[in-house]
Amino acid sequence: MRYKFGQCELTPAARELVVAGGLRPVEPQVFDLLHHLVKEHDRVVSTDELINVIWNGRIVSESAINSRISAARSAIGDDGQRQEWIKTVRGRGFRFIGAVTAVTPAAGEAPESSTAGRxxxxxxxxxxxxxxxxxxxxxxxxxxxxxxxxxxxxxxxxxxxxxxxxxxxxxxxxxxxxxxxxxxxxxxxxxxxxxxxxxxxxxxxxxxxxxxxxxxxxxxxxxxxxxxxxxxxxxxxxxxxxxxxxxxxxxxxxxxxxxxxxxxxxxxxxxxxxxxxxxxxxxxxxxxxxxxxxxxxxxxxxxxxxxxxxxxxxxxxxxxxxxxxxxxxxxxxxxxxxxxxxxxxxxxxxxxxxxxxxxxxxxxxxxxxxxxxxxxxxxxxxxxxxxxxxxxxx
Structure with missing residues (x-):
């Protein structure tokens, strides 16, 4: 499965984010956060859910969460003012907005390979x-x-x-x-x-x-x-x-x-x-x-x-x-x-x-x-x- 939105393509299996045709390096934790928000784009994801999924339930400060959200926005060309892709829902959490296309490999199609080795x-x-x-x-x-x-x-x-x-x-x-x-x-x-x-x-x-x-x-x-x-x-x-x-x-x-x-x-x-x-x-x-x-x-x-x-x-x-x-x-x-x-x-x-x-x-x-x-x-x-x-x- 991979996800396309705007000029971006996210491939979780290969842990790749491509923006405007170029590979965009992303910290592992930021990648996981972005993947979860994109995958759950049809609903609001609470802060507690992010802590459970991304930080395995560890105690995390609000500033640490906001820092990762800011990094995820930056990776896909968004920011806290525009909130073109990642919207803050006050008091509830975050939601990935905008059109997302989930692409499933066709039957018999080889899975996409990682860029490792190239x-x-x-x-x-x-x-x-x-x-x-x-x-x-x-x-x-x-x-x-x-x-x-x-x-x-x-x-x-x-x-x-x-x-x-x-x-x-x-x-x-x-x-x-x-x-x-x-x-x-x-x-x-x-x-x-x-x-x-x-x-x-x-x-x-x-x-x-x-x-x-x-x-x-x-x-x-x-x-x-x-x-x-x-x-x-x-x-x-x-x-x-x-x-x-x-x-x-x-x-x-x-x-x-x-x-x-x-x-x-x-x-x-x-x-x-x-x-x-x-x-x-x-x-x-x-x-x-x-x-x-x-x-x-x-x-x-x-x-x-x-x-x-x-x-x-x-x-x-x-x-x-x-x-x-x-x-x-x-x-x-x-x-x-x-x-x-x-x-x-x-x-x-x-x-x-x-x-x-x-x-x-x-x-x-x-x-x-x-x-x-x-x-x-x-x-x-x-x-x-x-x-x-x-x-x-x-």
């Missing part, structure tokens, strides 16, 4: 005019994934490491992600890889995607980028998820780690994208020691598609210099920190440091050796359950 790619310009490619996919609460090393928006959809991850996220969220500068479909011919420029790129993507408030997901080097972004725009981030990341990069942590970082950069210059090379063996052992044959074999192709050896080395050197230790304890956004127990890329102590310095941060230890959690391991389900619980409250 993406739309666009481009925007960062502050220094670097062209940044970004993609949107899925429906539900908006989530922005900060850029990190080794992605390619189009190739990722065929990659056995990234495709399952993206499918899982887009089943739950309206996901916005991008290729960072020097990488993927974004401009490769760049030289400025400072932290501020990476934050500029994230800033440009968020503005271009038209998202006002969202959950921000930082993975690996995306963690310091996300922390630095919140320093600029704390009001735009509703939830912060930090996974497998660090506060200080290898080149600014210790002498032993500096030596390791320099060795990795040398290997990158000589073995990037070369199948059966010593570098690929070392890389997969660090990043996905629990990977299966298909996942391990895919790494060389992903490297070749994502960027050049020169850019890979320059990016690695840049992110290993990141240091957000002066910003971490200033984060005032609800935060979930996750890290693999035996992560071979970033030490567990970095995650514990971040979690201990962000006020009221939650910490989840993932029982894994992999830097990128893989579908075949138990930590996969734990990770997505924790993300869903943290952001959606389910």
């Amino acid at each position: 993406q739309r790619i666009g481009f925007c310009r960062s502050a220094d005019e670097t062209r940044i490619a970004y993609a949107t996919m899925g429906s539900g609460y908006p989530m922005v994934k900060a850029g990190h090393w080794l992605t390619h928006l189009e190739h990722d959809m065929r990659n056995p490491i990234w495709r399952p991850f993206l499918d899982e996220l887009s089943r739950r969220f309206h996901l916005v992600r991008y290729d960072q500068r020097g990488n993927g479909l974004s401009d490769w011919d760049v030289t400025d890889f400072t932290l501020d420029r990476f934050v500029d790129d994230l800033e440009a993507v968020v503005d271009s995607a038209g998202i006002d408030r969202f959950a921000l997901y930082g993975m690996s080097q995306g963690v310091p980028i996300a922390i630095a972004y919140i320093r600029r725009h704390p009001e735009r981030v509703s939830h912060l998820i930090l996974q497998g990341g660090y506060e200080k990069g290898r080149l600014v942590r210790s002498a032993a780690e500096r030596e390791q970082a320099e060795a990795i950069i040398t290997l990158i210059r000589h073995g990037w994208g070369k199948r059966d090379s010593a570098f690929i063996d070392a890389f997969t052992t660090m990043y996905i020691p629990g990977g299966d044959r298909e996942q391990i074999d895919s790494v060389a192709d992903l490297q070749r598609h994502s960027t050049s050896a020169a850019n890979a080395a320059a990016l690695r050197a840049a992110v290993d210099h990141f240091d957000v230790s002066a910003l971490t304890d200033k984060v005032r956004v609800p935060t979930l920190v996750m890290h693999s127990r035996d992560d071979g890329v970033q030490p567990l102590d970095q995650a514990r440091q971040i979690a201990s310095r962000i006020p009221a941060a939650e910490f989840v230890l993932l029982e894994s050796r992999n830097h990128v959690i893989l579908p075949q391991e138990p930590a996969w389900r734990v990770m997505f359950s924790e993300i869903e619980r943290f952001v959606l409250g389910t």
Whole structure:
């Protein structure tokens, strides 16, 4: 069943709201409220009924209800003055007014599929005019994934490491992600890889995607980028998820780690994208020691598609210099920190440091050796359950 009214189409099964032909991101609770009002459009829905249906009978303030009603109106182009679609019936509740057409799939017709698994790619310009490619996919609460090393928006959809991850996220969220500068479909011919420029790129993507408030997901080097972004725009981030990341990069942590970082950069210059090379063996052992044959074999192709050896080395050197230790304890956004127990890329102590310095941060230890959690391991389900619980409250 789906519902059409004005320029809007609401599909509950896929949790999609389309307005004037474009997918409109809506918070889960607001979507449920809108769905209930549309479904019951032939009568007044009391406040008590909304509390029972949407909030499961919990005690809810009048201001919280009015806030959700206002968000539902805004999503469909209505407001409290016009009340073109959602009318307040004083002393009784709310009613969805106007013509609503309920469309039932014909016999034998396949149910409409969700937008999960399909993406739309666009481009925007960062502050220094670097062209940044970004993609949107899925429906539900908006989530922005900060850029990190080794992605390619189009190739990722065929990659056995990234495709399952993206499918899982887009089943739950309206996901916005991008290729960072020097990488993927974004401009490769760049030289400025400072932290501020990476934050500029994230800033440009968020503005271009038209998202006002969202959950921000930082993975690996995306963690310091996300922390630095919140320093600029704390009001735009509703939830912060930090996974497998660090506060200080290898080149600014210790002498032993500096030596390791320099060795990795040398290997990158000589073995990037070369199948059966010593570098690929070392890389997969660090990043996905629990990977299966298909996942391990895919790494060389992903490297070749994502960027050049020169850019890979320059990016690695840049992110290993990141240091957000002066910003971490200033984060005032609800935060979930996750890290693999035996992560071979970033030490567990970095995650514990971040979690201990962000006020009221939650910490989840993932029982894994992999830097990128893989579908075949138990930590996969734990990770997505924790993300869903943290952001959606389910």
